[in-house]
Amino acid sequence: MTTRQGEILRALVKEYVASGEPVGSQVLVEKFSMAFSPATVRKEMSVLEQMGLLNSPHTSAGRIPTDRAFQLYLADLVHLFEITLNQKTELEELYRSAALQLDQLLKTTAQMLAQTSNFAGIVLAPNSMGSSIKRIELVSIMENLVLMVMVSSSGAIYEKKIKLERAVNQEDLYRISRYLNQNLKGYELGDVQERGLEFLQASVKDLGELSDIGMAVTQAIVYNPPDQTMHIEGDANLYRKIYELVPERKNAERIIQQLESKDYIAHIFERMKNLPQVGSQVGLEIDGELLSGITILGKGYTLSGKSIGALGVIGANRMPYEKIIPALDYSSQILSNVLSEKNNIELEGKELRVEAIELGVRKELPLARSTKKTPRSNKEKHER
Secondary structure (H helix, E strand, O other): OOOHHHHHHHHHOOOOOOOOEEHHHHHHHHOOOOOHHHHHHHHHHHHHHHHOOOEEOOOOOOOEEEEHHHHHHHHHHHOOOOOOOHHHHHHHHHHHOOOOOHHHHHHHHHHHHHHHHEEEEEEEEOOHHHHHEEEEEEEEOOOOOEEEEEEEOOOOEEEEEEEEOOOHHHHHHHHHHHHHHHHHOEHHHHHHHOOHHHHHHHHHHHHHHHHHHHHHHHHHHHHOOOOOOEEEEEEHHHHHHHHHHHHHOHHHHHHHHHHHHHHHHHHHHHHHOOOOOOOOEEHHHHOOEEOEEEEEEEEEEEOOEEEEEEEEEEOOOOOOOHHHHHHHHHHHHHHHHHHOOOOHHEEEEEEEOOOOOOEEEOOOOOOOOOOOOOOOOOHHHHHO
């Protein structure tokens, strides 16, 4: 693609996003003060159409960009979109406005992204397998049914129901909870799973007649961990827009059915959480022709430099990228700062003050040291 063709393509995509109508050469020359004639622009648009970057509707002499054109547009310009002072202030006010726990903070972020884009805002919570354990509590629900509540170092809360082979009273569950916290606190579930539970064989005997229950609960937590939480807001707006934009209702329903799969969406955002900047997937790049006309934007957020989750937007190709991309980028920074910048955090009970932004999230614990590959035994801990 020549420099001139690139300039024309960028202008055409920008105009199409704004108007939603096929774009003609005269409009491009006048609106974008191009240094070449409409005839030259028409000639270049024909070349771009042959390259698969533009389509020509039968009812109009103008052109519309294809999925591939949006891919090139975002890849070329995503790093150039900058947040405005007004946007920055609005986002800071949003986070400052209420005391929030982590799950509420993530939900609020998804709501903000939905409002900014008028499509679906997505926030993928930290995966339990990569979370460092802060505290585990066991609560009796029924005679042999227990609710396990795990709080991670990021402040994420995971719940899981565990069925036991025999009834255990709440006092005994407190003993097992203390045992789990003494032996698993500070470790990541993924590390423990990889290592195996042999290192607990000696210490579990301290539970006496509860040792079988203690090991059963530990196995349930480590080898069948809690599901990952995903916050989705504005999905009704997304589905309504799909019905408006996709001519055939059956095709629209197929797209919606795919996007309603939380496992499918979580898989996409799990891949995007390690991106250094806002990433994009467009149309055919996502899932063949099924999602043609759909764009997914996403970026990860971190805890102490480690990617633990992602946030983003799912919408039609025509969305206000100049607003959404900076909002995504800055929200990622805010979340990461709240979770990671320990030097800027002043602990006041359950309140965390992050410079000018005040958020009520759960108090965090230190992560397991990155150099530690396997959990230490109780004996090694005491020796230290």
